[in-house]
Amino acid sequence: xxxxxxxxxxxxxxxxxxxxxxxxxxxxxxxxxxxxxxxxxxxxxxxxxxxxxxxxxxxxxxxxxxxxxxxxxxxxxxxxxxxxxxxxxxxxxxxxxxxxxxxxxxxxxxxxxxxxxxxxxxxxxxxxxxxxxxxxxxxxxxxxxxxxxxxxxxxxxxxxxxxxxxxxxxxxxxxxxxxxxxxxxxxxxxxxxxxxxxxxxxxxxxxxxxxxxxxxxxxxxxxxxxxxxxxxxxxxxxxxxxxxxxxxxxxxxxxxxxxxxxxxxxxxxxxxxxxxxxxxxxxxxxxxxxxxxxxxxxxxxxxxxxxxxxxxxxxxxxxxxxxxxxxxxxxxxxxxxxxxxxxxxxxxxxxxxxxxxxxxxxxxxxxxxxxxxxxxxxxxxxxxxxxxxxxxxxxxxxxxxxxxxxxxxxxxxxxxxxxxxxxxxxxxxxxxxxxxxxxxxxxxxxxxxxxxxxxxxxxxxxxxxxxxxxxxxxxxxxxxxxxxxxxxxxxxxxxxxxxxxxxxxxxxxxxxxxxxxxxxxxxxxxxxxxxxxxxxxxxxxxxxxxxxxxxxxxxxxxxxxxxxxxxxxxxxxxxxxxxxxxxxxxxxxxxxxxxxxxxxxxxxxxxxxxxxxxxxxxxxxxxxxxxxxxxxxxxxxxxxxxxxxxxxxxxxxxxxxxxxxxxxxxxxxxxxxxxxxxxxxxxxxxxxxxxx
Numbered sequence: 001x002x003x004x005x006x007x008x009x010x011x012x013x014x015x016x017x018x019x020x021x022x023x024x025x026x027x028x029x030x031x032x033x034x035x036x037x038x039x040x041x042x043x044x045x046x047x048x049x050x051x052x053x054x055x056x057x058x059x060x061x062x063x064x065x066x067x068x069x070x071x072x073x074x075x076x077x078x079x080x081x082x083x084x085x086x087x088x089x090x091x092x093x094x095x096x097x098x099x100x101x102x103x104x105x106x107x108x109x110x111x112x113x114x115x116x117x118x119x120x121x122x123x124x125x126x127x128x129x130x131x132x133x134x135x136x137x138x139x140x141x142x143x144x145x146x147x148x149x150x151x152x153x154x155x156x157x158x159x160x161x162x163x164x165x166x167x168x169x170x171x172x173x174x175x176x177x178x179x180x181x182x183x184x185x186x187x188x189x190x191x192x193x194x195x196x197x198x199x200x201x202x203x204x205x206x207x208x209x210x211x212x213x214x215x216x217x218x219x220x221x222x223x224x225x226x227x228x229x230x231x232x233x234x235x236x237x238x239x240x241x242x243x244x245x246x247x248x249x250x251x252x253x254x255x256x257x258x259x260x261x262x263x264x265x266x267x268x269x270x271x272x273x274x275x276x277x278x279x280x281x282x283x284x285x286x287x288x289x290x291x292x293x294x295x296x297x298x299x300x301x302x303x304x305x306x307x308x309x310x311x312x313x314x315x316x317x318x319x320x321x322x323x324x325x326x327x328x329x330x331x332x333x334x335x336x337x338x339x340x341x342x343x344x345x346x347x348x349x350x351x352x353x354x355x356x357x358x359x360x361x362x363x364x365x366x367x368x369x370x371x372x373x374x375x376x377x378x379x380x381x382x383x384x385x386x387x388x389x390x391x392x393x394x395x396x397x398x399x400x401x402x403x404x405x406x407x408x409x410x411x412x413x414x415x416x417x418x419x420x421x422x423x424x425x426x427x428x429x430x431x432x433x434x435x436x437x438x439x440x441x442x443x444x445x446x447x448x449x450x451x452x453x454x455x456x457x458x459x460x461x462x463x464x465x466x467x468x469x470x471x472x473x474x475x476x477x478x479x480x481x482x483x484x485x486x487x488x489x490x491x492x493x494x495x496x497x498x499x500x501x502x503x504x505x506x507x508x509x510x511x512x513x514x515x516x517x518x519x520x521x522x523x524x525x526x527x528x529x530x531x532x533x534x535x536x537x538x539x540x541x542x543x544x545x546x547x548x549x550x551x552x553x554x555x556x557x558x559x560x561x562x563x564x565x566x567x568x569x570x571x572x573x574x575x576x577x578x579x580x581x582x583x584x585x586x587x588x589x590x591x592x593x594x595x596x597x598x599x600x601x602x603x604x605x606x607x608x609x610x611x612x613x614x615x616x617x618x619x620x621x622x623x624x625x626x627x628x629x630x631x632x633x634x635x636x637x638x639x640x641x642x643x644x645x646x647x648x649x650x651x652x653x654x655x656x657x658x659x660x661x662x663x664x665x666x667x668x669x670x671x672x673x674x675x676x677x678x679x680x681x682x683x684x685x686x687x688x689x690x691x692x
Contacts (some may be wrong), residue, residue: 001201002439003184003287012237018036025179027472034581035542040620042684051389055685073190093103102448107265110532114209114526119159135458141159141165141170142170143169143171143172143174143177144171144174144177146159146170146171147173147174147176147177147178148474150174150178151178151180152181152190153175153178153190153191153193153194153197153229153336154190154191154193154194156169156171156174156178157175157176157194157197157199157200157325158199159171160199160202160203161198161202163581164203164206165203166210166214167209167210167214167215167218167222168203168206168207168214168222169218169219169221169222172203172207172221172222172225172226172229173221173222173224173225175194175225175229175231176224176225179191179228179229181331184558189590191229192478194409198604200260204231207222207226207237207241208236208237208240208241211241211244212244212389214252216245216248216251216252216256217243217253217255217259218244218254218668219245219248219262220256220259220260221259222241223238223241223242223245223263224259224262224263224266224473225327225368226238226241226554227263227266228266233267233268233270239272239506242272242273242276245260245276246272246276246279247604248277249276249279249280249283249587250542253281254287254291254292254293255290255291255296256298257280257283257284257287257296257299257300258299258300259281260276260296261280261299261300261302261303262303262357262610262665263302263307264277264280264301265302265303266601271655277289277305279306281305281308281309284300284304284316285312285315285343288315288316288319289319291319293652294323294326294327294328294331295331297316297319297320297437298320298334298346299321300316300336301316301320301339301341301342301488301520302337302341303341304316306341306342306343307685312344313344316342316344317344317346318350320335320349321346321348321352326350327353327356329356329357329360332352332353332356332357333353333357333364333368333371333372334373335349335350335353336350336353336372336375336376336379337371337375337529339379340375340378340379342556343378343379345379345381347381350376350379350381350383350541351383351388354383354386357386357389358389359388360384360391361390362393362395362681364393366401366405369390369394369409370408370409370412371413372385372386372390373390373409373413374415375411377412377415377416377679382631383414384418384631384632385422387413387416387418387631388420390409391409391420391422391423392420392422394406394409394423395420395422395423395426395578398423398426398430402441403427403430403431403437403442404437406423406427407427407442407445407446407449409423410423410424410427411448411449412447413449414448414449414452414453416443416627416631416632417453417627417630417631418631419453419455419631419633419635420520421455421628422448424450424453424455428450428461428464431446431464431467431468432463432467433466435467435470436469438467438468438471440478440479440483442506443468443472443475443487444483444486444487446468447468447486447487447490447491447494448490450485450490450494451489451490451491451493451494451638452490452493452637452638453630453637453638454493454630454635454636454637454638456494465491465494465496468491469491469496469498469501472487472498472501472547473498473500476500476501476504480511481513481514481518482514482518482519482523483526484501484504484505484510485505485514485530486507486522486526487501487524488501488502488530489526489529489530490536492529492530492533492537493533493638493639493641493642494638494640495533495537497534497537497539497540497644499534499540502534502567504531507546511527511545511547512547514527515527515547515549515550522551524550524552525552527549528549528585528586528652529543529639530545530553530640531549532546532646533583533642533646535585536585536645536646536650537645537646537648537649552586554582554586554588555588557579558580558590560579560590560591560623561619562662562670563591563623563657563662563670563674564579564591564672565667566662566667566670567591567593567621569667569671570671570674570675570678571593571602572602575603575604575605576593576602576603576604577591577592577593577605577621578591578592578605579591583647583650584650585644585646587646587647587650589620589621589622589647589652590621590622590623591616591620591621591623592618592619592620592621593619593621594616594617594618594619595616595617595678596615596616596617597616597617598680599619599653599678599679599680600657600680603616608647618651618652618653619652619653619655619678620647620652620653620654620655621655621657621677621678622654622655622656622657623657623662624640624653624656624657624659625660626658626660628640653675654679657674657677661673
């Protein structure tokens with residue numbers, strides 16, 4: 001007997017003693033299975049070969065429907081329904097060799113069609129180089145060793161083709177580790193070589209054969225690497241691994257929970273992914289209190305899905321609160337992104353993490369600062385101390401930051417309505433000193449931030465506006481109509497009107513383009529603002545937009561019952577004020593009061609001569625929410641500041657009544673509050689007498 005035959009029989013005997021008896025699996029909900037012993041008493045003529053055959057060739061039903069089988073020779077995708085797949089009914093066979101089954105069945109192949117589409121084919125063919133036919137055991141390898149020794153994906157495949165070892169996950173993980181080090185272009189090129197490499201077919205075959213016997217974490221690592229390497233999700237390989245992971249999900253420990261969560265996040269929705277995600281949520285619900293590592297907890301929370309039941313989200317939140325004392329600085333920084341990914345706004349958890357972030361703000365990378373602010377935006381979480389701490393840190397270390405980074409932070413602060421005077425003044429000063437930073441995108445963004453937050457620095461605002469206007473003028477030959485409108489609208493809010501950009505915006509072809517393309521509703525709103533500013537503000541333009549703009553809908557009336565009652569008590573009846581007054585240019589005021597020029601006496605609306613009197617002062621009472629101010633201040637934001645400016649131009653004296661302040665007062669206190677707002681300081685004693 002030659003060496004090859006001897007080696008084959010030796011391997012066969014070792015496998016026969018290692019493989020447990022054939023077992024049947026009982027189906028549970030979600031496709032999870034629990035083993036149940038069922039020993040066979042069938043008499044075999046050849047105990048060695050037939051017993052091996054029976055154990056290895058047990059057929060299970062194919063548990064996914066309609067996978068895509070991508071065959072070479074076709075330029076498109078072909079769908080093929082399979083009914084059965086032959087797999088090994090072995091629970092966990094710990095050996096250093098892969099299993100092989102002689103078959104000529106073509107599963108999937110890898111290639112490239114004429115039109116560039118990827119085609120993945122795995123050919124299962126008998127080979128004289130199978131591991132069962134080798135006389136010596138291959139030297140075990142680890143994915144770390146492979147990733148260090150190899151410089152390309154094909155290098156790993158070459159090593160695999162010479163001496164494949166168990167498990168195949170080492171090769172796949174090494175390939176993904178190497179791919180992560182490459183640039184996008186190099187990665188794309190290497191993946192094409194990988195798909196065309198003959199050993200890749202064999203590696204995929206071996207992965208399918210080992211799926212039932214390798215450790216569960218190795219199975220997860222295999223699928224993770226396969227998905228990241230770009231193997232199409234609708235192939236037999238991916239769907240088979242998904243089903244095996246589903247069937248063996250009860251083997252999932254804490255480490256595997258983290259890996260599985262990451263895999264599901266990277267995959268597109270399909271039936272098997274949906275079922276596996278549901279199983280993961282059940283498993284997390286059962287094991288959440290047993291999770292020991294904060295990193296694992298955060299990974300599960302991040303990738304478990306926004307549509308997770310609220311009860312499970314709260315349970316994960318309670319677990320995170322319980323582990324707060326063990327949070328590192330990185331854990332606290334990461335918690336914002338985790339909660340945003342889960343779409344769960346836990347104010348208590350966010351407040352505690354904010355404190356730790358502020359205590360360790362120095363040296364915090366820009367990427368983390370952006371992630372924290374973006375997550376706060378997604379969660380609608382406003383923490384003035386957190387925003388102020390980040391802005392103070394950036395202002396203190398301003399010289400180490402790029403202007404592009406500072407602008408990105410200012411854009412995020414603008415979303416919250418947060419105006420940090422020191423940081424905005426520094427940025428404005430830097431633009432005045434070095435305008436070379438300005439490009440079209442940054443110009444529009446800077447104008448938007450400063451106009452929205454209504455920020456001006458008296459010492460340098462004129463020079464800043466001239467530089468910005470000059471930058472816009474230099475871009476007129478290639479600026480889009482929408483960007484031009486955004487820039488001019490911001491200038492109008494600031495009450496600055498650069499000649500050349502405004503003239504180009506007022507051209508009929510530009511207006512027509514804005515009214516027929518893009519976000520038409522938004523364009524119409526901004527055109528109305530520009531038109532109103534050109535008519536009411538002190539500008540060098542004698543004409544506004546010639547083209548008639550579509551009418552904007554009037555704002556719905558807002559109920560102000562408490563203020564109505566207080567004004568009635570203060571002024572002596574409803575005949576002394578008017579409610580819900582609609583003014584030209586689509587402006588609306590909550591209450592109008594007519595007084596003498598000294599604002600010492602209220603005039604009745606029923607008096608016919610009042611309208612023609614020259615000594616009358618019209619008073620506009622505006623009941624405003626917090627959103628019209630910058631965060632935690634009484635500084636009005638851009639569009640509201642424009643409204644106040646235009647009401648003054650229309651002859652009104654504007655009085656602001658903060659709703660949230662008035663709602664806290666009793667009726668007597670509300671009347672006193674309104675009296676101090678409406679009457680002038682000199683007229684208050686006489687107003688007290690009239691009120692009595």
